[in-house]
Amino acid sequence: MVGFKIEGDGFILSLINFFQRLGEIHWITLFIGLAALGLLIWLPRRFPRLPAALTVVALFMLLVGLFGLDRFGVAILGPVPAGIPQLAWPHSNLAEMKSLLRDALGIATVSFCSAMLTARSFAARHGYAINANHEFVALGVSNLAAGVSQGFAISGADSRTAVNDMVGGKSQLVGIVAALVIALILLFFTAPMAWIPQAALGAVLLMAGWGLIDIKSLGLIRRLSRFEFWLCLLTTAGVLGLGVLPGIVFAVTLAILRLLYSIYQPTDAVLGWLPGTEGQVDIRKFKEARTVPGLVVYRFDDAILFFNADYFKMRLLEAVQSQDQPKAVLFDAEAVTSIDVSGIAALREVRDTLAAQGIFFAIARARGTFLRMLVRSGMAREMEDKLLFGSVRAGIRAYRVWRNRNRSTLITGEG
Known part of the structure; x- marks a missing residue:
């Protein structure tokens, strides 16, 4: 310009x-x-x-x-070359293939990332969903067609997609019409171009x-998450200063580090009940919440893996020590989506540490991968069915029955 x-x-x-x-x-x-x-x-x-x-x-x-x-x-x-490209099978040898495979992998990675970023951006703007698998297959087929028609590597370009969106393109029919128009121009109208x-x-x-x-979205992002707001600004600065791909890699790296940190030290809670409120609440946030005397209901809000297993064990034992004369611990495992070998070992250590203090350890709402690992590791069998509950309420009822039975036994023995 x-x-x-x-x-x-x-x-x-x-x-x-x-x-x-x-x-x-x-x-x-x-x-x-x-x-x-x-x-x-x-x-x-x-x-x-x-x-x-x-x-x-x-x-x-x-x-x-x-x-x-x-x-x-x-x-x-x-001048624009006239005519339709001729179909031809590309020829190569083994020595060239080694170099081509390495370069092709890089091109495929960059093309797919670029296409998905563009696709997700416009999908969010217009309110529809993107299937990454379908996009990947479409890119693969398109590049196979480009290979036999002497074309360039194909990807989703943000600038051309933006032009398409600006002129009112709404569906895949736009691409078909554009291809037909380009074919007609290449055959008959290259001179005016x-x-x-x-x-x-x-x-x-x-x-x-x-x-x-979209400047307005920055304000919304800032209100929802300060981290994502600064990540957005850093990504923009990275793209402007380093280029599109390095800037995106930088942003993805920061996001992964944030994810690892959130898994390493996830939120947790000792649960209680607030009058007039359905379900359990964190007693640290609601001082008026009530607990069952002698029972600690503890929730851990993420997977238990090798890098946060010790943190889980430390937090649970600290929660037990902060309560007055605990008799049992009920671990609410609904938020634990996964657990590995180190996590199972941490669970066993918690159970054994509590048992040495005369405190029972039970688990509620174990499901999915977490439950399967409990069964495979043999821990479910070791704990017996009476210490595995389908809900927190079921665990509390069982604790109350056990406590009342012990009281009756104690009173009968004294009498």
Whole structure:
């Protein structure tokens, strides 16, 4: 849009290069770019049914062709090869295949990540779901077709998707129509395309890219999660400073570290009951909550794995020690989605430590992978069915029956 190619690796260096070369601006090209941008803003508001991008490109192609603006230094698309690509099976040898496989793996990874980021972004904007497996298969089939038709590697480009969205594309039919139109142009209309000014194409891409920016969502993200708000800003800075892929890798790495930290030290609670409230509440947050005398109901809110097993054991024993004369512990395992060998070992150590103090250990709401691991490890058999409960209420009822029975036995013995 300014008449020269900006050089630089990443947004920051490109911006520096732009300001260093302000004196090279080609004013006719800049005027075409700004005029095209203005029309792209005005046309959808004044004529919403008119395809603005197509109209603007066609208009400036006509102006450049009629007035020969390319002779005044306006960069144009130039000659476009005519005809449909010929189908041909690619030829290679074993030595080339080793190098190609390595490069193909990198291209496939980048292409899929780029396509999924674009797909999820527009799916969230328009309220539909994306099936990653279907997208992966579609990319694979598309690239196989490109391979036998002498095409480039295919992926989902955010800029072209944004253009598609801007002109009102709603379904896969857009791709079919676009392919047919391109085929017709390649067969019969390549000559006029040579006059399309690059500044007009740049304006279309700039307008489409601007539509991807959603400032309002930042406020919502900030209210919901400070971490994700700063992650969003850091990702943006990483993409601008390092490039798209390194910036995304940086953001994913931060998110994984945050996930590991949340699993390493998840939330937990000693549960009680609040009058007038259904279910259990954290007694640390609700001081007026009541507990069953002698019973500690403890909840751990994540998987128990090798890197947080010791933390789980420490927190549970601390919860027991903070209560007055505990007789039994009921572990609410509903939130424990998974457990590994280290987690099973931690459970056994907790059970044995409590048993040495004369405190019974029971588990409620064990299910899924956690329950299967209890059975496979033999811990379910060791604990006996009477110490495994389908609900917290069932465990509490069993504790009360056991406590009342012990009281009766004690009173009978004293009598």
